[in-house]
Amino acid sequence: MSRDGAGWRQKDSGVISGGTMGRVARTAVIMMVLMGAWSITARDVLALSVEEAMQTAHLLADLLDAGRTVIDRSEDLINDPRKGEKGFTAAVFEQKVIEEYRGRTGLDLARLRAAHVPPLARELLPVLLQASKEVVDEAQLVINQRGVDYKNFIPATFASQAAARFSARSRVRLKQTALRPRNQKNAPDTFEAEIMNQWMAQAGQGGGVPRALIHGAGDVQTLRVLTPLYYGRRCLACHGSPAGEMDISGYPKEGAREGDLAGAISVVIPIERH
Numbered sequence: 001m002s003r004d005g006a007g008w009r010q011k012d013s014g015v016i017s018g019g020t021m022g023r024v025a026r027t028a029v030i031m032m033v034l035m036g037a038w039s040i041t042a043r044d045v046l047a048l049s050v051e052e053a054m055q056t057a058h059l060l061a062d063l064l065d066a067g068r069t070v071i072d073r074s075e076d077l078i079n080d081p082r083k084g085e086k087g088f089t090a091a092v093f094e095q096k097v098i099e100e101y102r103g104r105t106g107l108d109l110a111r112l113r114a115a116h117v118p119p120l121a122r123e124l125l126p127v128l129l130q131a132s133k134e135v136v137d138e139a140q141l142v143i144n145q146r147g148v149d150y151k152n153f154i155p156a157t158f159a160s161q162a163a164a165r166f167s168a169r170s171r172v173r174l175k176q177t178a179l180r181p182r183n184q185k186n187a188p189d190t191f192e193a194e195i196m197n198q199w200m201a202q203a204g205q206g207g208g209v210p211r212a213l214i215h216g217a218g219d220v221q222t223l224r225v226l227t228p229l230y231y232g233r234r235c236l237a238c239h240g241s242p243a244g245e246m247d248i249s250g251y252p253k254e255g256a257r258e259g260d261l262a263g264a265i266s267v268v269i270p271i272e273r274h
Helices: 040-073 090-105 109-114 119-138 155-169 190-201
Strands: 030-034 173-177 211-215 220-230 261-272
Touching: 040 090, 040 119, 040 155, 040 173, 040 211, 040 220, 040 261, 090 109, 090 119, 109 119, 119 155, 155 173, 190 211, 190 220, 190 261
Parallel strands: 030 211
Antiparallel strands: 173 261, 211 220, 220 261
């Protein structure tokens, strides 16, 4: 798919960016802090941990979406029925993701040791990259199948599998979700549904911005960050009009328009009180 013909995209401060999915918006993050009584000292100590966790959450969401972008741009190759071996290996995917991520964040995933990122991000970004590569590697038989013009290896499929694999290996939960998910494993919980419904209600008012929630009491709290994703022009072939018509994958179309809310990337990170 072309750079301007994306699958789900992210909005940056209410404006769809030029990238295929766009980069994660880091501005205007709204904090809803639901905690018990804390002394100022304890609150300040926790704030440092929250800042690092918030940055880590954004970096993880960016990386998952970078992988989605690479898959999206490779759809024409993946679905080419004339070719057997496509050359779209896990190694090729990795290099494309590294380039995409560097363009979004300025970070080189191949040189994270020297990067100014939170220790948690330095630990987890390689885990997500490895999980993403494994998803592509295990899809090689499907990708390289000749005579099939639709492989169902799309950004949403990739992201769901990569997020689940990553979450099983770390203390952080990563998820792609939507109000009307085609895959029920991506169904939203109460927090995710509430925020996405708020974004839907704000349609036409500049779009949604990442939302964060800290909850829990005692020594461990949980930071939750939800980042919106939006439909791009190319994904309307499956999600656009007419609503109810079956798309190529056998699902009814949602009747969406370009720029409509498609879903979100959800990150859940435990935070320890020091």
